[in-house]
Amino acid sequence: MGDKLALAIDLGGTQLRAALIDRSGNVQKRSALATDVKGGPHAVVAQMLQLADQLGLTNVATVGVSSPGPLDSDTGITLDLPTLPGWQNFPLRQTLKEKLNLPVTLENDGISAAYGEWKFGAGRGLSHMVFVTVSTGIGGGVVVDHKLMRGARGMGGHVGHMMIARDGPLCTCGGKGCFEALAAGPAFGKAGLAHGYENASAIVDAARKGEVVALVLVKQEAEWLGYGFASLLHLYSPQRLVMGGGVSKALDLMLPIIKQTMLPITMPSFRSADIVAAQLGDNAGLIGAAGLAFA
Numbered sequence: 001m002g003d004k005l006a007l008a009i010d011l012g013g014t015q016l017r018a019a020l021i022d023r024s025g026n027v028q029k030r031s032a033l034a035t036d037v038k039g040g041p042h043a044v045v046a047q048m049l050q051l052a053d054q055l056g057l058t059n060v061a062t063v064g065v066s067s068p069g070p071l072d073s074d075t076g077i078t079l080d081l082p083t084l085p086g087w088q089n090f091p092l093r094q095t096l097k098e099k100l101n102l103p104v105t106l107e108n109d110g111i112s113a114a115y116g117e118w119k120f121g122a123g124r125g126l127s128h129m130v131f132v133t134v135s136t137g138i139g140g141g142v143v144v145d146h147k148l149m150r151g152a153r154g155m156g157g158h159v160g161h162m163m164i165a166r167d168g169p170l171c172t173c174g175g176k177g178c179f180e181a182l183a184a185g186p187a188f189g190k191a192g193l194a195h196g197y198e199n200a201s202a203i204v205d206a207a208r209k210g211e212v213v214a215l216v217l218v219k220q221e222a223e224w225l226g227y228g229f230a231s232l233l234h235l236y237s238p239q240r241l242v243m244g245g246g247v248s249k250a251l252d253l254m255l256p257i258i259k260q261t262m263l264p265i266t267m268p269s270f271r272s273a274d275i276v277a278a279q280l281g282d283n284a285g286l287i288g289a290a291g292l293a294f295a
């Protein structure tokens, strides 16, 4: 029989990725498609089956799916995913289970990636860790007391929707002033448009060349991250905060400012937590989904 593998599927608003992954978190083979967002859940399930077929299921023992939330991981039903219209109350786990004839787990993408980083990445060996991914949105997951925090229906750890500014900008969730609305990639990129920077990564490139306006924009972004991170340290008392997502590629530039911002608003006893970059890149969700499927 050899070592059995997990089929991991990472459903994103742009990309649908799948991989065969072993118990040690090694990616053996991967494949991806552009998510058929307009086609809705039935079209995307067909894409998932296509990817499964491409990768081959001969050695696969279990299937782990990572999806944007909110979703109910107890029942395996997607609730109301802001990035994927038409997925309200879709029984994703049951549908895949019937089509693939294998056990299937469904978890929120932030929780999946947090699990991946905890078991196989930047959080290895820790008992208390907060993972925050800052890209198109802000997601995350929390490990407390050596356990992945899941919350009722597996919806815990939606750190992006922590409100940090009254009357702040509108968020994808319908709320205002969420951490995500202020500090995710699109907010960072938007701040640069008025200064001729086309997006967040253009700002970062210019900042690396020492352009003053870009450095100011990076400072503003790092300050918003500092506000959010300070609250997360107080809430969960992690040993380490692991930052992933596209914006974390600029963590080396931002970390001094993040720390400076946090200093006056973080109680002294919480300041020992370190802040580090994630290690698994865009494989974190896949590796975590596989790990959770095996667990």
Ligand SMILES: [Zn+2]
Residues within 6 Å of the ligand: 160, 161, 162, 171, 172, 173, 174, 175, 176, 178, 180, 181
């Ligand atoms: Zn929100």
